Amino acid sequence: MTREEARLELDATTLRPQDASAEARAHAERDADLAAWVEQRRTFDESVADLLTPDAAPAGLREKLLALEFASLPAKKPVRWMRRGLMSAAAAVACLWLGWAMIDPVSGEMPPWQAESLRAINRVDHGLAALDERAPTYEEVRKLLISSGAPCPGKILPGCLCSQPTFGCKRVKIDGLPATIICFQTRENKEAHLIVFDDATFPDVEQRLPKLRTSQKWHLATWSDGDKTYMLATRAEEVELKRLLGVL
Known part of the structure; x- marks a missing residue:
């Protein structure tokens, strides 16, 4: 497994690190820069997850997500890349929200x-x-x-x-x-x-x-x-x- 393959796998499992393969985790243990990047991604993903509720998007969700995304960007990052990053974050949240609506686990009468x-x-x-x-x-x-x-x-x-x-x-x-x-x-x-x-x-x-x-x-x-x-x-x-x- 290459470093990039490990990064992609770790990126896909930030909230469920137990799903990452031992080989991908080993890359992060050996590579301090990769480990720092994974931790930054996990912090961002956990912050986004905490903003989601089962019933409705909370007030101010968009503003909070924008603040999180800006906080994670380098100070001198070009504007076009900042805009692309914001669009990616918004798309990811939309997918999460739609996914949640589709997998509501409750059916039938339940206390x-x-x-x-x-x-x-x-x-x-x-x-x-x-x-x-x-x-x-x-x-x-x-x-x-x-x-x-x-x-x-x-x-x-x-x-x-x-x-x-x-x-x-x-x-x-x-x-x-x-x-x-x-x-x-x-x-x-x-x-x-x-x-x-x-x-x-x-x-x-x-x-x-x-x-x-x-x-x-x-x-x-x-x-x-x-x-x-x-x-x-x-x-x-x-x-x-x-x-x-x-x-x-």
């Missing part, structure tokens, strides 16, 4: 907290929202969450979830309530996302008895345990969801 949770998970899964912390194991993720005071699962989770490799976590708010999304790696490089709330008063949720359903291409399970409420969602087959929960 509002579940619909909002699934949309938050979907954004993370598609790289539209970057993880706050990265860690390879569930125990490391728990330590990060405990130290930050974010909603954190109890030590015991159903099935084999605790033993699955992780990518990291993201703190979110669902209907004004703090929550945490933990991203697990499952078999065949599929992903499963667990969202946890420090609240067990949600309707239509049973204690320690996962309730399964589907929505678009997602398989979901919701349950509560003590003072926690959980949703586990994956685009893997339903049998994989059941395996993770230990209900096969």
Whole structure:
């Protein structure tokens, strides 16, 4: 793989670095200039992702994007290249926005907290929202969450979830309530996302008895345990969801 090929691959995976090949990541580790460029791209892409919401573009989106793009350009860059850069950024945002509208994961009747949770998970899964912390194991993720005071699962989770490799976590708010999304790696490089709330008063949720359903291409399970409420969602087959929960 050449440096340019590595750069293109890393550029395409700024919000999901786990999708980049080991060879591309090795290029960045050896090349300080390439690593700095990747970090700059990731910062810009994360800023754009944070401006997007599931329902509507926020006020001032255009102005914020222009400010971000100008901030990332060298001071003496020719005007024609600045204009081209702005047009590219606007086109990228338009594609992201259209893509989000086309992949809304919610179908059928679903309690509002579940619909909002699934949309938050979907954004993370598609790289539209970057993880706050990265860690390879569930125990490391728990330590990060405990130290930050974010909603954190109890030590015991159903099935084999605790033993699955992780990518990291993201703190979110669902209907004004703090929550945490933990991203697990499952078999065949599929992903499963667990969202946890420090609240067990949600309707239509049973204690320690996962309730399964589907929505678009997602398989979901919701349950509560003590003072926690959980949703586990994956685009893997339903049998994989059941395996993770230990209900096969």
